[in-house]
Amino acid sequence: MEKARTRISGVATRTPLLAVGEGGSRIWIKAESLQLGGAFKLRGAYNRLAQIGAERRPAGVVAFSSGNHAQGVARAARMLDMPALIVMPADAPEVKVAATRALGAGIVSYDRARESREAIAAHIAEERGAVLVPSFDDVDVIEGQGTAGLEIADQLGRAPARVIVPCGGGGLAAGIALALPNSAIVTAEPEGWDDMARSLDSGAIVEVPADAPPSACDALLSRRVSDLTFGALREAGARGVWASEAEVRAAMRFAFGMGLVVEPGGAVALAAWLAGKLPEVEGDTVIVCSGSNVDPVAFAAMLRDSA
Template identity: 75%
Template sequence: MSEKVPSYEGVVAAAARLSGIVAETPLLPFEHRGRLHWLKAESLQRGGAFKYRGAYNRLAQIAPENRPAGVVAFSSGNHAQGVARAAKLLGMPAAIVMPADAPAVKVAGTRALGAEVIPYDRHTESREQIAARIAAERGAVLVPSFDDVDVVEGQGTTGLDILRQLGRVPGRVVVPCGGGGLSAGIALALPESAIVIAEPEGWDDMGRSLAGGAIVEVPADAPFTACDALQTKRVADMTFGALKAAGATGVAVSEAEHRAAMRFAYDLGLVVEPGGAVALAALLAGKLPDDDAETVVVCSGSNVDPAQFAAVLTERV
């Protein structure tokens, strides 16, 4: 039997499963350099990020007899809150392995939803190994943040939202990318659109993997980035395969560029965290092809430390 892979049909099924559960976030028009573009504001999703889509789609399919043992996930914060929120709604216990240096607002938000938070050192410990061990000890279901068919298909419902709201297939969709779950899902949902993934400089492993045709990892000496949600060391075969098949390309943005995008989004009335602003940053910084393709950028993640956000807004450039 062949291994299950994410599909367009799976995204459609996920959309039906998520109806009435997730928010239909707005598609906002904005102008830049005389051109009209569209911003999909997943920063306004329940829990502040698209991660709730994939988390609920995965947890809702756990058999009732397996739910009392709960779920285990690993995340810097947005997937953590998505899983915690879905688990609470479905009456399941949740344990989340989170970096000890994760933003306090994300840790607090996860705990407020009733989840157990298990800290680890992202520099010396493997979150995957810790989560797998805990799940095995408890008989719980392990819920990856992107390397899972149901998670990818749930996240891909963002693309169906865009199609319905825009009323036509967009020429291009630019998506923030950590492990690639959201961008792979959108590529499945919108097979006729050009998909561009955006990452922080030095953490642009998906972009380099797509350019070279094979997965490469983030180097051990990767530079600092405030994009904590995008610090994935290695993308999954599943997400890379879906994006490669879609002909996706990648761009990388600097720290200054994503901060400028955060300020631009704020002028549109949105609070967007660093990792959620990289797709918008790519457009604003002129890193996309200079053509007439109708462009939708996805902004996701409003779970930013208030002091950090205030510093970005008051920064002089």
């Protein structure tokens, strides 16, 4: 992970750690929503792509994502002069599709309900001889994401007592768990999509059921976590919580009051904390806000409806 930090130095943004409240508060927000590309994903994507040998770079990379990993891979590929193709769900937010395309990546759409993005991406990568870059099931990606945890310790001058992290496939949470082995790790997921929490509770991977409810947290709608991420979080003794759609919207409004635009999936950790779903702890609690790629019209409507 220290090598990953060296690779991404000067590429990824060192995002701020913001105090919540006044008067010596020990609650902090790690604002990965201010990362280059609007999400933490550039950390892992660049760390992975930078290690691809020169002989393989002309064939490029293939990834699958609802948008944030797509942009991270597309941006890293452009920086390293590599072609990129991203498999994205047909219902991905247009702001994420447009941003990915603007970075020069090709896009292949799929039906989230009926098709396997992993199978589509693997087939394309094999045809092209390209490198497949998963969004979380990859050691180099996890280590890149974990550099956010190294930054947290540097910025505080110590390891926090607890870190609350949005979780889809678990790459960011697993990376932070590895970076901060003495901190308690809490994963936060949308209601009905809390498969990491249920997996940690049961001691084995549990998939999201087919009848899971719709959610605005598109960035976190992975139906199965990976052995790598689950294993790292299980070894870390992590636990999980979930947040409702209403709690997520309340967190987005709270973050906006602090000057942050945070997308639904990026706000679930803050939502869980604001909703009182976690006990108080001695020491620092760091809440990761992990993305800002939200449709501006929908975001404005959400703020207006709360008035």
